[in-house]
Amino acid sequence: MEMIVASAVGVLTAGGVYLVLRLRAFPVILGLAMLSYAVNVFLFAAGKLTTNLPPILSKYGEATYTDPLPQALVLTAIVISFGMTAVLVMVALASFLESDSDRINLGRSENAGLPVEPGQEEAQ
Amino acid sequence: MSDGNVFLIIIALLPFAGALLPGLMIRAGRTACAGFTAIPTALALTMLIVLAPDVMRGEVIQYELQWLPQLGLSASFFLDGLGLLFAGMILGVGLLITLYARFYLSGEDPMGQFYTYLLLFQGAMLGIVLSDNILLLLIFWELTSLSSFLLIGYWKHLPEGRQGARMALAVTGAGGLAMIGGMLILGNIVGSYNLTDILTAGDQIKAHEWYMPALILILLGAFTKSAQFPFHFWLPHAMAAPTPVSAYLHSATMVKAGVFLMARMWPALAGTEAWFYIVASVGLITMVVGAVIALFKDDLKALLAFSTVSHLGLLTMLLGFGTDKAAIAAVFHIINHLTFKAALFMTAGIIDHEAHTRDIKRLGGLSALMPITAVIGTIAALSMAGIPLFNGFISKEKMLEEAAHTVWWDNPWIIGALATLGALFSVAYSLRFIFHVFGGPVRDYYPAKPHDPPFGMWAAPALLCVPVVIIGVMPHLAEPLVNIAAGAVTGVEQNAKLKLWHGLTPALYMSIIAVIGGAVLLWLHKPLDRAWIAAPRPEAKTIFDTVIAAIVALTRRLTDLLFTGEISRYLAIFVVASVALGAVAWSGAGLAAPDRAPLPVDPVVWVGWVLLIVATGAVVVMHRHRFRALVLIGIIGLMISSGFVFLSAPDLALTQISVETVTILLLLIALHFLPKETPVESSAVRRLRDGVIALVAGGGVAAVAYAFLQRNVETISDYHLANSYEGGGGTNVVNVILVDFRGYDTYGEIIVLGIAGLIIFAVMEALLDGPAGRRLRQMELSQDRSRDRHPLMMVVATRVMMPIALMVGIYIFLRGHNQPGGGFVAGLVVSIALLMQYMASGFAWTQNRQRIEYHTLIGWGVIIAGLTGAGAWLAGKPFLTSAFGYVHWPPIEEFELATAMLFDLGVFLAVLGAVMLMLYSLSRLARHAGETVNVEPMDYDPVVREDKREGEA
Incomplete structure (x- = not known):
């Protein structure tokens, strides 16, 4: 089981890193999402892998439990990584709409987008 | 939280609090502004005088305010003989400078700013000499660099002022950085950052293998601050500052901070061969080089600047000797140098102020035009030359005495000879200051008609001349202070006797040689000066500028190389660097043997695993078709959620699956506006490179995860499990x-x-x-x-x-x-x-x-x-x-x-x-x-x- 989780984390990381190194915003966002999966699973697994031992206290006396702390940390991490993805998506969208290109690299000059003629602006 | 005498921390903080006043009080007029600057200084000085009798009895006054005791951080101050001497100098001269600057600064200069900077500097300086914690000392040390930067660059409209300030900051700041390293090593060796602990652990420090690095780093800080060769060049350029600043920073206080530090650290660091050869040699070279250059400077302040360099070298050399007698001579000379040099700087300022030039070649004959200034300047310069009946003579005599007894690389006479040479040049430039400025015929033309300044302006240097003469005639009056300060330096009680007449000692002969030789040199000054101007010599500022330009060019090239505006490149560098660091960590310490029993694998897990791997691969392969990639990434999210369910994390599974839904919705909306396909832009080579990076990173993370999962770690979760119901009321x-x-x-x-x-x-x-x-x-x-x-x-x-x-x-x-x-x-x-x-x-x-x-x-x-x-x-x-x-x-x-x-x-x-x-x-x-x-x-x-x-x- 340990091997399976570790390899899954590794594969997700590799995929994530490859996508993050792409040149357009969308694959980079996908890559970051995959990296978040990898990180979250890694953190979660840092506790201890257990099956059938939920972190709910038993009413019936002594019992063994799974490690709840990494779970609590990962839970907030999942929600925060959603917030991060959302902001990144917004930035990507904004830069695409502003520049008509979703390239992430600066420095190379390219078509800065369609020129806007003054007459085309219409009242909302 | 605190103990000891609360006066100490008040003394240390008063200038900082007082720094608020001048900026406000300038509205009430220049005199009021100067008055309100003097108040905190005078108050602090009064408290110091109240504490002085105890210190003179040999007590060490301490005050400690705990801040982070676990990290060894505390605001602790202490006052011993050395601290008393320096604090007294800083506050006393500070008062005189406040008075002098009131008359020196013109109506156009923003006086409130000046006094604010001055008080900030004074506070930083006091902090250095009173700190009992080396981390605190470092903070004050950096503060002196910063506040002196503001003071040197006070005349912002002058390019020399700005450049001089930058150079001073670069040199002393770099030295300060080195010193931080040295102090941290020192603190590590002793296990405490308290100066009082460090000073008693001298043997432990000197025997430690890290002694040399600590010594060199700390000395770098001290040498740069005290303008020792080859870092001496910033001091003359800092003379672009207004003269009160030069008199205060560059004779009495800031440049003495390095000397102070060497004196303070003396019990911890001095006495080894390394200390002797580094400190004494650097000091000796600085003393001779500074004195030689000073003779050929025509600018009065440049002459005084190089003379200061030379005298600082003298002090450094004495501390380098590492003997008790040398320490006494050093402490004594610190007092004497302060009195005559501050008076000389102020005299130079008066001449500049009244004659509108500091060029010796355009001056001369001033004794007839400004007699009071001439008397003050002559007394101070004679003391600088080391003429009997002035205080400079006695300490110089003691220095020569020590130099004559010191053996350097088995050579018994070299130090004595070079010290005599330095003293000889010192006599020459001092006499030049007297004869070429005040002596000679009255000129027909001066840029402005020189006359004596108002009382307020010559009062301060005149007051400084009083101890010059008194100590010169009756040196035993200085004995208690010198002994208590030298005792604090050496850590052993001192009972030196200071006398005008020592008998026919070698030092007396060396003095006589120096005076005669100096007079001859002055007589020969004209031809020598022509030869000096004709001779090629390195110009420190050009070298400095070249070095700085080279560093800027190098960093620019590095920046251009790394920061191309391509974020993919940064990310690649980041990933590679992280993997490399991980590899280093991995190869370093040995891993403990695996001690966790592996969890058996359910067959259904394989299904999820295969789905996850295939989906990941598919996303990578098909990422150009963005909708398809989005669907596939949904599969990954689902598999992760199921994994959480399987591995006893129901909360995570719930969160993951709902976040997954929201994320996909969000990406779908975004994709509505973004291009639906990713074009092929990167070359095959680049894709291969990225693939290799990704695989290595993935392999590394997998290895770390696997290693982690096989081993038991200590956890604090048991506490949470035990207290969740009783403390938090939830299961x-x-x-x-x-x-x-x-x-x-x-x-x-x-x-x-x-x-x-x-x-x-x-x-x-x-x-x-x-x-x-x-x-x-x-x-x-x-x-x-x-x-x-x-x-x-x-x-x-x-x-x-x-x-x-x-x-x-x-x-x-x-x-x-x-x-x-x-x-x-x-x-x-x-x-x-x-x-x-x-x-x-x-x-x-x-x-x-x-x-x-x-x-x-x-x-x-x-x-x-x-x-x-x-x-x-x-x-x-x-x-x-x-x-x-x-x-x-x-x-x-x-x-x-x-x-x-x-x-x-x-x-x-x-x-x-x-x-x-x-x-x-x-x-x-x-x-x-x-x-x-x-x-x-x-x-x-x-x-x-x-x-x-x-x-x-």
Whole structure:
């Protein structure tokens, strides 16, 4: 089981890193999402892998439990990584709409987008 | 928290507090401003005088204010003989300088600023000499560099002032950095950052293998500050400062900080061969080089600057000798140098002020025109030359005595000879100061007509001349102070006798040689000066500028290489660097043997694993088809959620799956506006490179994860498990950790999430108003779209599901404390229910039915959570302490009410508001893009058509 989780984390990381190194915003966002999966699973697994031992206290006396702390940390991490993805998506969208290109690299000059003629602006 | 004499910390802080005054008081006039600058200085000096008798009896006064004792950080001060000497010098000369500057500065100079900087500097200097903690000392050390930068560059309109200030800051700042390293090593060796501990651990330090690095680094700091060769060049350039600054910083205080530090560290560092050869040699070279250059400087202040360099070299050399007698001579000379050099600087300032030039070649004959200044200048210069009956003579005599006895690399006479040479040049430039400025015939032309300044201006140097003569005639008066300060330097009580006449010692002969030789040199000055000007010699400023330019060019090349504006490159560098660091860590320490029994693998796990791997591979391969990649990444999310279910993490599974849904929705909306395909842009080589990086990184992470999973680690979770029910009142430990044990984190996290939502809203607002909004309106988005945008089936289904989904959300929320669930998940579930309405009936229709703004939800969420936390204060508990109790209402089963629940409600509202605000903001794009607005809930409504048909019929 340990091997399976570790390899899954590794594969997700590799995929994530490859996508993050792409040149357009969308694959980079996908890559970051995959990296978040990898990180979250890694953190979660840092506790201890257990099956059938939920972190709910038993009413019936002594019992063994799974490690709840990494779970609590990962839970907030999942929600925060959603917030991060959302902001990144917004930035990507904004830069695409502003520049008509979703390239992430600066420095190379390219078509800065369609020129806007003054007459085309219409009242909302 | 504190003990000892509270006066100490007041003395140290008074100048800083007082620095506020001059800036305000300048409105009341220049004299009032100077007066209010003098008040804190005078107060501090008075307190010092009150403490002085105790110190003179040999006591060490201490004051300690604990701050972070675990880190060895405390605001601790102490006052011993050495501290008393320096603090007295700093405050006493500070007062005189305040008086002098009042008359020196012209009406156009911003005087309030000047005095503020001066007091800041004074406070920093006092901090250095009073600190008992080397970390505190370092802070004050850097503060002197900064405040002296402000003072040197005070005349901002002069390029020399700005350049000189920059050079001083660069050199002393770099030395300060080196010293930080040295001090930290020292603190590590001793195990304490307290100076009093370090000073008693001298043997331990000197025997330690890190002694040499610590010594060199600390000496770098001291040498740069005290302008020792080869770092001496900044001091003459710092002379672009107003003369009061030169008199204060560059004779009495700042440049003595390096000497002070060497004296302070003497018991800890001195006495070894390394100390002797480094410190004494550097000091000797500085002394001779400074004296030689000083003779050929025509600018009065440059002459004095190099003479200061030379005298600092003398002090350094004496401290380098490492003997008690040399330490006594050094301390004595510190006092003497202060008196005559500050007086000389002020004299130079007066001449500059009245004659409007400092060029010796344009001066001369001033004794007839400004007799008072001439008397003061002559007395001080004679002392500098080391002429009997002035205090400089006695300390120079002691120095020569020590030099004559010191053997250097088995050579018994070299130090004595070179010291005599230095003294000889010193006599020469001192006599030149007297004869070429005050002596000689009155000139026909001066840039301005010289005359004696008002009393206020010559009072300060005149006052300094009093000890010059008194100590010169009756040196035994200085004995107590010298002995107590030298005792503090050496750590052994000193009982030196200071006498004018020592008999016919070698030092006396050396002195006589120096005086005669110096007079001859002055006589030969004209031809020598011509030869000096003709001779090629390195110009320090050019070298410095070249070095700085080279460093700038190097960093620019490095920056150009690394920062090309290509974020992919940064990310690649980041990944490679992280992997490399990981590899280093991996290869370093040996890993403990695996001690965790492996968990058996269920066959169904293999299915999930294969799906995950295949989906990941497919996303990578097909990432150019963006919709397909999005569908595939959904599979990965599902597999992760199932993994959480399988591995005993129901809360995580719930959160993951709802976040997954929301994320995919968000990406879908974004994709509506982004290009649907990613073009092939990178070359095959680049893709191969990225693939290799990715595989190595993935392999590394997998290895780390595997290594981690095989070993047991200590955990603090047992505490949470044990206290969750009794302390937090819940059986779902994950939820109790979130809302109780680590409630602070959660509170921060909902705020972050809320901010993320607001960022998206704000960016969208700005975007739609800008050119992008215009571009959007021209966008052609109607292609590939289904005619039936709001299908009947979906509308009806979502309407039916809405109450159910809401109820599920509430249920998940309520049970969260004891069963899987909670505010995070409930917020996500409810937002999905609402989003479904948007999807089914379109943006406009749903928006019209929305009653509460999403911003408000975020705000209320954070407020409720915050107020719940603050409620604990009412019960006298710390922030976010939870309380709970059990309630029994007859028809319902007994249930629990906990404040944690209220906190969770805040989490719920904030999550709901943030998620909705994000997606709502993104969907506003569509509205802007000119999409038709639907008034009806669905495109084809059978009921409406029925009515219409009936009407038509």
